[in-house]
Amino acid sequence: LREIRQSLKELDGGLKGELAISSEIEILQECFYLNIVPAGWTNRAYPSLHxxxxxxxxxxxxxxxxxxxxxxxQLPNSVWLGGLFNPQSFLTSIMQAVARKQDWPLDRMCLVVEITKKQKEELQSAPKDGAYIHNLFIDGARWDKQNNLLIEGKLKELCPPMPIIFVKAIPIDRLDAKGTYDCPVYRIKTRGNTYIWHFHLKTKEKPSKWVLAGVALLLQI
Structure with a gap:
């Protein structure tokens, strides 16, 4: 926010004739004209394709x-995971809280998810352990709410939204990954170096099918 305020102040001064028009001000003007985010802003913010x-x-x-x-x-009833500047740290904190409470070693913890059928408005409070998260999208498949599992996507339905997801931490030796796809979670659709975690999603298909389809969860589309 400080960078935005400062660059807008300089642009205003340049347009009023109070400051010399620098190359930075010219670039800012061009970005506004082309409706693209100035690099000076994105470098200090978060990955986005908007x-x-x-x-x-x-x-x-x-x-x-x-x-x-x-x-x-207070932890919100449901956390907009993609709205956090460091979502990976938030997910790690869920494991840290449980590990500290139960006196379990952090390096032997993992996260598991439950895809709920709840709407955000139905949540009365945050869970005692873990967290509800919302505004995630699935790329390359879709979630069958009725049968609670991963299925093939519909034609022309790009990145449908996921239901509210309950995330909790358990010891690794209690993890049952049978009948699940180890789904990667990325911040944006280009993926690349925006990977943050992986969630086990229920499926009747072989996991290799979803691997070949490039199925992933996204925090922003």
Whole structure:
């Protein structure tokens, strides 16, 4: 936010004739004209494929989410995982909290997920252990809410939203991964170096089918 304020202040000064038009100001003007996010902003923010208008709206939503959370420092009923600047740290903190509570070694912990049938509005409180997360999308397949498992996607249905997901931590030796696909979770659709975790999703198909289809969960589309 500091970078945005400063660059906009310089742009305003340049347009008013109070400052010399630098190359940075010219680049900022061009970005506004082309509706793309200035590199100086994205370098200090988070991975995103949005145009400038959508990016700015998204950033304000993230700011409000964090502001509401820090108002009373209580875990929200459901966490917008993609709205966090470091979602991987949040997921790690779930394991840390349980490990500390149960006096279990952190390096022997893992996360498991339950895809619920709940709507965000139905949640009355945060879970005692773990967290509900929302606004995730699935790429390359879809989630069958009725049978609670991963199935093939519909034609022209790109990245359908996932239901509310309950994330909790357990010791690795209690993990039962049979009948699941080890689904990678990325921040954006281009994937690349935006990998943050993997969730075991129930399936009747062989996991290799979803691997070949490149199925993944996304925090933003």
């Amino acid at each position: 145009s400038l208008g959508l990016w700015f709206h998204d950033m304000l939503n993230r700011y409000r989410e964090i502001e509401n959370w820090t108002a009373d420092f």
